[in-house]
Amino acid sequence: MKSNKEGNHYDVSRYRTPDGYTSDIAVFTITSEVTKAYAPPKMELKLMLIKRAAHDTEGNPNIEASKWALPGGFVTPEETAFEAAIRELEEETGIGGIQLKHFGVYDRPGRDPRGWIISNAHYAIVPEQKLSDRKASDDAADVELFSVRELDELPLAFDHKQIIEEAIAHISRDLLQTTAAEQFLPELFTYSELQAVLLTVTDDKAIRNDQAFARKIKSLPFIEAAKGQKTQRTSKLPTQLYRFIDAEIKQSIYTARH
Amino acid sequence: MKSNKEGNHYDVSRYRTPDGYTSDIAVFTITSEVTKAYAPPKMELKLMLIKRAAHDTEGNPNIEASKWALPGGFVTPEETAFEAAIRELEEETGIGGIQLKHFGVYDRPGRDPRGWIISNAHYAIVPEQKLSDRKASDDAADVELFSVRELDELPLAFDHKQIIEEAIAHISRDLLQTTAAEQFLPELFTYSELQAVLLTVTDDKAIRNDQAFARKIKSLPFIEAAKGQKTQRTSKLPTQLYRFIDAEIKQSIYTARH
DNA sequence: CTAATAGTGTCTATGAGACAGTATATA
DNA sequence: TATATACTGTCTCATAGACACTATTAG
Numbered sequence: 001m002k003s004n005k006e007g008n009h010y011d012v013s014r015y016r017t018p019d020g021y022t023s024d025i026a027v028f029t030i031t032s033e034v035t036k037a038y039a040p041p042k043m044e045l046k047l048m049l050i051k052r053a054a055h056d057t058e059g060n061p062n063i064e065a066s067k068w069a070l071p072g073g074f075v076t077p078e079e080t081a082f083e084a085a086i087r088e089l090e091e092e093t094g095i096g097g098i099q100l101k102h103f104g105v106y107d108r109p110g111r112d113p114r115g116w117i118i119s120n121a122h123y124a125i126v127p128e129q130k131l132s133d134r135k136a137s138d139d140a141a142d143v144e145l146f147s148v149r150e151l152d153e154l155p156l157a158f159d160h161k162q163i164i165e166e167a168i169a170h171i172s173r174d175l176l177q178t179t180a181a182e183q184f185l186p187e188l189f190t191y192s193e194l195q196a197v198l199l200t201v202t203d204d205k206a207i208r209n210d211q212a213f214a215r216k217i218k219s220l221p222f223i224e225a226a227k228g229q230k231t232q233r234t235s236k237l238p239t240q241l242y243r244f245i246d247a248e249i250k251q252s253i254y255t256a257r258h
Numbered sequence: 259m260k261s262n263k264e265g266n267h268y269d270v271s272r273y274r275t276p277d278g279y280t281s282d283i284a285v286f287t288i289t290s291e292v293t294k295a296y297a298p299p300k301m302e303l304k305l306m307l308i309k310r311a312a313h314d315t316e317g318n319p320n321i322e323a324s325k326w327a328l329p330g331g332f333v334t335p336e337e338t339a340f341e342a343a344i345r346e347l348e349e350e351t352g353i354g355g356i357q358l359k360h361f362g363v364y365d366r367p368g369r370d371p372r373g374w375i376i377s378n379a380h381y382a383i384v385p386e387q388k389l390s391d392r393k394a395s396d397d398a399a400d401v402e403l404f405s406v407r408e409l410d411e412l413p414l415a416f417d418h419k420q421i422i423e424e425a426i427a428h429i430s431r432d433l434l435q436t437t438a439a440e441q442f443l444p445e446l447f448t449y450s451e452l453q454a455v456l457l458t459v460t461d462d463k464a465i466r467n468d469q470a471f472a473r474k475i476k477s478l479p480f481i482e483a484a485k486g487q488k489t490q491r492t493s494k495l496p497t498q499l500y501r502f503i504d505a506e507i508k509q510s511i512y513t514a515r516h
Numbered sequence: 517c518t519a520a521t522a523g524t525g526t527c528t529a530t531g532a533g534a535c536a537g538t539a540t541a542t543a
Numbered sequence: 544t545a546t547a548t549a550c551t552g553t554c555t556c557a558t559a560g561a562c563a564c565t566a567t568t569a570g
Contacts, residue, residue, distance in 0.1 A: 015278055015332045016334065016335055018275055018376075019275055021275065021276050021376060038541085038542070039547075040548080075365070076274065077374045078367055079367065080365045080366055081363060081365055081376075102362075105339060107339050108338055109335060109336055109337065116335045120365075176509075176512065177510060178511070190549090191549085191550095192548080198510075202510065204508075204510065204513060206512075206532080206533080210548085210550095211550075211551090212532080214549070214550065215531095215551090216532090219516065219531085220516065232541080234548075234549090235540090235541085235547070235548035235549060236543095236546090236549095237541055237549050237550080238540080239548080239549060240550090249511055250434075250462075251435065251511065251514055252435060252456075252460065252462065252465070253434070253435055253436070253437070253478070253480070253509065254434065254471075254474065254478065255474070255559095256509055256514050257558075258479045295569085296521075296568085296569070297520075298521080449523095463560090464559080468523090469560095469562090470559080472522070473558095473559095474559090477558085490569095493520070493522060494521070494522095494568040494569050495521055495523080495567045496567075496568085497523090498523090515558095515559085517570105520568095521566100521567090522565100522566080522567085523564105524563100524565070526563090527560105527562090527563105528559100528561085529558100530557105530559080531556105531558090533556085533557100534554085534555085534556105535552105535554090536551100536554105537551080537552075538549100539551090540548090541546105541548095542545105542546090542547095543544100543545090543546090
């Protein structure tokens with residue numbers, strides 16, 4: 001897609017071209033299990049996977065049959081891979097209005113036995129409710145949520161094991177270093193709900209400690225208390241609600257505490 | 259690259275495929291201008307660009323002729339886009355052994371008038387010496403280093419303006435949030451040399467302040483003083499040298515100071 | 517000597533971290 | 544009343560940030 005120093009004109013037809021261009025989406029949700037009344041929820045980070053059919057519609061054995069895979073599909077020339085990911089997420093799960101983030105390209109030769117197929121990987125953060133709605137409206141035998149801790153033993157198609165590992169690394173980092181946790185929470189949330197989200201990807205002492213975290217949340221520049229707004233959904237004691245606000249976060253490892 | 263819930267078998271040939279798959283590389287260097295003896299260098303972040311020839315080898319007018327472009331080229335089916343970037347960087351500039359980082363995919367329809375061409379963008383951090391060696395050994399009329407501040411007025415080919423903007427954003431972030439600055443420095447460096455590198459992408463008060471930064475560097479967990487090793491290259495007073503060491507950096511916006 | 521860079525001494529304010537204690541509502 | 548969660552009081556210690564000061568060497 002360029003000239004080089006010698007000024008050659010590249011004729012596109014002279015080059016071998018890929019056999020396919022796809023988007024895959026790692027759809028994450030945090031399940032919020034209410035263990036009892038007036039208590040913070042137990043939260044767990046889960047990933048949605050689809051089970052590949054044993055046979056295709058003509059009855060022939062399917063490739064990578066019966067393995068679990070990320071949802072996704074082919075990109076058309078009229079759209080970007082990112083747009084295709086949004087479209088496919090909606091087609092396959094009925095979920096719209098979701099934040100997606102591109103995090104990688106997978107193009108290792110041989111990664112797909114059907115040819116030279118390049119995949120763009122994205123992750124999405126979906127509120128649990130949207131996923132369970134969809135699952136209920138479906139036969140859904142082949143769509144399942146897996147805890148990120150139980151993915152190791154699962155048979156995964158293609159190179160999706162690697163893609164998933166890197167998706168988890170990216171979402172963990174984003175949850176801690178950006179305000180992505182916002183996507184998993186209602187607009188107004190308590191300190192213990194935010195804490196539960198963060199604890200799905202870290203065991204940091206300062207986040208685990210209730211008192212420390214309850215104090216800290218008040219001084220974070222990107223979170224503000226919702227004045228006079230309280231809830232009893234996490235405790236008998238009416239609890240302060242907070243919301244995310246827009247605030248530039250600029251940190252550097254050279255100025256932070258260590 | 260998947261089955262969907264209905265179990266369709268995708269026949270690759272049923273889909274339109276891209277017309278090309280390329281890698282582009284934003285080659286950054288920090289020029290270190292020694293203004294006078296016994297003083298820290300003036301440093302500036304620069305980007306290497308190549309001027310597209312007016313005509314191709316057969317004498318036909320070249321596409322996007324005479325504009326400036328990132329080095330790069332087509333990916334072959336035997337390699338990943340990342341490997342292609344390394345190969346092309348070496349072919350076009352003779353530079354090897356360089357750290358590359360993939361930072362984006364550019365696949366907007368119409369971005370390249372020659373067809374549906376997908377580009378993977380990478381950035382590289384190259385010590386100034388390696389670049390100037392190469393430039394001297396070449397006629398090099400069409401290879402130039404531009405300060406990132408003067409790129410706005412430059413005529414750039416394709417969507418390289420956007421790619422370059424995003425490359426600068428990525429490298430700025432990486433310099434401040436990872437130990438990428440290591441790539442721009444000799445193995446042993448003074449606090450003022452590290453400071454000069456960081457100041458090419460930030461104006462943070464705590465980094466700009468000499469005393470503050472000289473104190474801070476001693477407590478950074480990923481930098482250690484090289485015992486007894488001093489230099490006079492930045493001042494008449496022999497100055498302590500430091501080196502980067504491997505240390506895990508785990509920060510979160512919820513635990514840092516603000 | 518001067519000039520320039522590289523530090524150190526010291527004070528203040530802030531906040532992290534730990535621990536104990538208090539507050540409020542439900543059952 | 545007991546219990547669980549949400550908070551506050553208070554202490555100690557580390558360090559960021561500011562300012563003044565000292566140290567070393569070439570020329």
